[in-house]
Amino acid sequence: MKDIEIVLKSIKNKEFLPIYFLHGEEPYYIDVATKHFENDVLEEDEKAFNQTVVYGKDTNYGEILSLARQYPMMGDKQLIIVKEAQDLKLEESESDAFLAYLNAPVESTILVFAHKHKKLDSRKKVSKELTTKKFLFLSDKIKDSQLATWIQSEIEKFGYKAAPNVSFLLAEYLGSDLSRIANELNKLKLVLKEGDVLDNKIVEEHIGISKDYNIFELQKALATKNKERAFKIAYYMGKNKKSNPIQMSIGALYKFFSDLVMYHTLIGQSPSVIAKEIGVNPYAIQNFAEAARFYPLKLATRIISVIREMDLKSKGLGVRQMEDDEIYVEMTFKILNIDQIKIN
Structure with a gap:
């Protein structure tokens, strides 16, 4: 930059x-x-x-x-x-x-x-x-650990204020496509004026990210093995696939559980060192610590295989192509029950 x-x-x-x-x-x-x-x-x-x-x-x-x-x-x-x-x-x-x-x-x-x-x-x-x-x-790629900070700075450039966690929500949902992020923020000129606060409600209404049903919330529910909430979110996202493209969700979950695998290999180091090695914000380390309680290294590694399988199914490569809602539910089920299912 x-x-x-x-x-x-x-x-x-x-x-x-x-x-x-x-x-x-x-x-x-x-x-x-x-x-x-x-x-x-x-x-x-x-x-x-x-x-x-x-x-x-x-x-x-x-x-x-x-x-x-x-x-x-x-x-x-x-x-x-x-x-x-x-x-x-x-x-x-x-x-x-x-x-x-x-x-x-x-x-x-x-x-x-x-x-x-x-x-x-x-x-x-x-x-x-x-x-x-x-x-x-x-023009180098921005690091994932810097994405929320970058979004926060872009929100401020537009003259808006941001409610807590909005930049993290946008980072999780929109990913690292800076052009898409900038376009979405630019659209808000139609509804916001300088000094207005960009909150979850505006994000839900005008960017299409539900504050309760999005990949960020699904990831948290899976990480804490909150089965009821995870299935509820997965079902909603599958029925609203335009706002929740399956490939983006698969990519986000793949990254989270890949980072969890790395977290396991770094246990014993300080949180700041782990955050630097994984390439995430230090605030996120607590999320990995919590997920590690439910998914030890062996299970986290198996989850990577499940997510790869779901990616193939979403593309119809070597298997019957499935609808997005089916993939969301099956992927959620397999992750939550990773200790019981058989990996192909």
Whole structure:
């Protein structure tokens, strides 16, 4: 995120580099930076002549460099944005040409690459040269332990206040898709004004997360072996699959019980050390301590197998594809009775 902040500051201050190569596994920050380039670099009357957007799958480095060597019309700068740059193929001959351009870029051109979902190969000469010239900017995945804090900061950026645990609820339900989280918070502009409090009721009504029936609550019920509540939540979520996509729920439970397995291997360490090793907020360690009482290491490991089985069933891979409501109930039953069931 630090790298992207440098890029945004550069745009805001109108202090431009000739090349920005944005790359990394987190597409959200790359999209944010790209949008700012599109909207905030050139004046509206300059964009028609001096702003060009191309896509990686439809072009190549030769064509991009040819555009970059042109000069702006009726202005001081031209902006070239290469979206989906991860689709570009860098041939050896093009690599040499790109390296030459990196060492002598056209100062009147701002060349932006949006290389999403993966990092540029650090072993390549081009990557090393981009790093040396300080043209390379990383957008890394946010850690799960930092997600609730990030959501809290985004809520504050929108000018809202947050009720206790709302950021944790959103983190559990929406996962680490930052674009989705930002979109959901942006929708609240229609119902909230600056200074209003974002509470569970608003989340339930406008984001579709029930404060009582969501993956966060199901996870807690399973972790404490509250059978009646777990089945009640599972049934509700299965009947409201649009608000509770099965793949997201399977992913969340897989992560929780995988972290529980790791917790077992770290018992004896301090809570802060365990939290750091697992990659969660220290507040969550008590949840694992409680779950560990009901699910020793052997059972927690077996639960991972059950969740994998449910994932296959949800996709119809090698088994009969099941409806979401069936999967929710069967998965809940098997987890709660993991000490009695037979693992295939």
